[in-house]
Amino acid sequence: xxxxxxxxxxxxxxxxxxxxxxxxxxxxxxxxAMHWVRQASGKGLEWVGRIRSKANSYATAYDxxxxxxxxxxxxxxxxxxxxxxxxxKTEDTAVYYCTRQRxxxxxxxxxxxxxxxxVTVSS
Amino acid sequence: xxxxxxxxxxxxxxxxxxxxxxxxxxxxxxxxYDVHWYQLLPGTAPKLLIYGNNNRPxxxxxxxxxxxxxxxxxxxxxxLQAEDExxxxxxxxxxxxSSWVFGGGTKLTVL
Numbered sequence: 336x337x338x339x340x341x342x343x344x345x346x347x348x349x350x351x352x353x354x355x356x357x358x359x360x361x362x363x364x365x366x367x368a369m370h371w372v373r374q375a376s377g378k379g380l381e382w383v384g385r386i387r388s389k390a391n392s393y394a395t396a397y398d399x400x401x402x403x404x405x406x407x408x409x410x411x412x413x414x415x416x417x418x419x420x421x422x423x424k425t426e427d428t429a430v431y432y433c434t435r436q437r438x439x440x441x442x443x444x445x446x447x448x449x450x451x452x453x454v455t456v457s458s
Numbered sequence: 459x460x461x462x463x464x465x466x467x468x469x470x471x472x473x474x475x476x477x478x479x480x481x482x483x484x485x486x487x488x489x490x491y492d493v494h495w496y497q498l499l500p501g502t503a504p505k506l507l508i509y510g511n512n513n514r515p516x517x518x519x520x521x522x523x524x525x526x527x528x529x530x531x532x533x534x535x536x537x538l539q540a541e542d543e544x545x546x547x548x549x550x551x552x553x554x555x556s557s558w559v560f561g562g563g564t565k566l567t568v569l
Contacts, residue, residue: 370558372504379460379563380496380504380547398557432503441551441558444494444509451503 337361337447339433344452347423355418355452357433362447365389365411368436370445371418373429373454383431386416388439401427423456430454461486462548462561469567470538478564480531480548486559488529491551495524495533498545498563507546508533535566543568 343355357369368391371383384397386407395407406419416433430451437443463481470476480493487493495508506515508524511531521537531550535542548561 372560380498380549380560382558382560385558396556399555434504437509441553442492442510444492444506445496445504445549446506446509446515448503448505 339435339447339449341431341433341449341452344431344454346455346457348458349423349425349456351423351456352419352421353423353454354420355431355433355454357416357418357449359414359416359433359435362435364414366439368439369407369409369416370434370436371407371416372432372434372445373427374432374451375426375429378429381429383418385436391439420454423454425456428454428456460562461552461555461559462550464546464548464561464564466562467565467567469569471569472538472540474538475534475536476538476566477535478533478546478548478566480533480561482529482531482550482552482559484529485554486529486550486552487526487531489553491553493524493526493531494549495522496547496549498547500544504547538568540568542566 338360340358368387370385387394404422409416432451434445435447437446496504497507511526512524552559
């Protein structure tokens, strides 16, 4: 059974940092591109960023709204992806989902999703 | 403002057919990138509903179908059921933004 389990969410003050984890099982994690997608309350899905597999040099890409503040990494030995969030803003408040992309290129869909973890940025 | 445009809401009676449109441009759908559709039920993780414009993952009823033409795509749901009440999102890739993009989402209400 495929599972993606996010953890690490919580309440953080503006300007603070938080690191989310996404533990994967049930598929070949090391060969998969992993993405983070968020959804603010009452809003739509928003792509955050991606990390490719080792075969593609662990290349990362980010949405303009988080570039320079967020960093995605992975540990294939632990089947875990991470989202390091720095300089957090109130507008980063959202449920953060990790998701696997079926193939490691532009077009394939996001076929497996976690349940999400809530990040609240507030003073 | 989402790169892909969807109607905020659609509705239909049980048994009826509804369609949800997804309009992009020549940097995303019109360039040939695939369109995928996701279903979000309240309190649950997004679920892949249609991939590669018109393909259904295993387990998705054939009441759900997708199509794509030019810079737009559509999701059709026939034989509406109460359990179909959810939010639906289209998704593609945008080459000018170099990012994955979603539609703004459409809330389906089954009357």
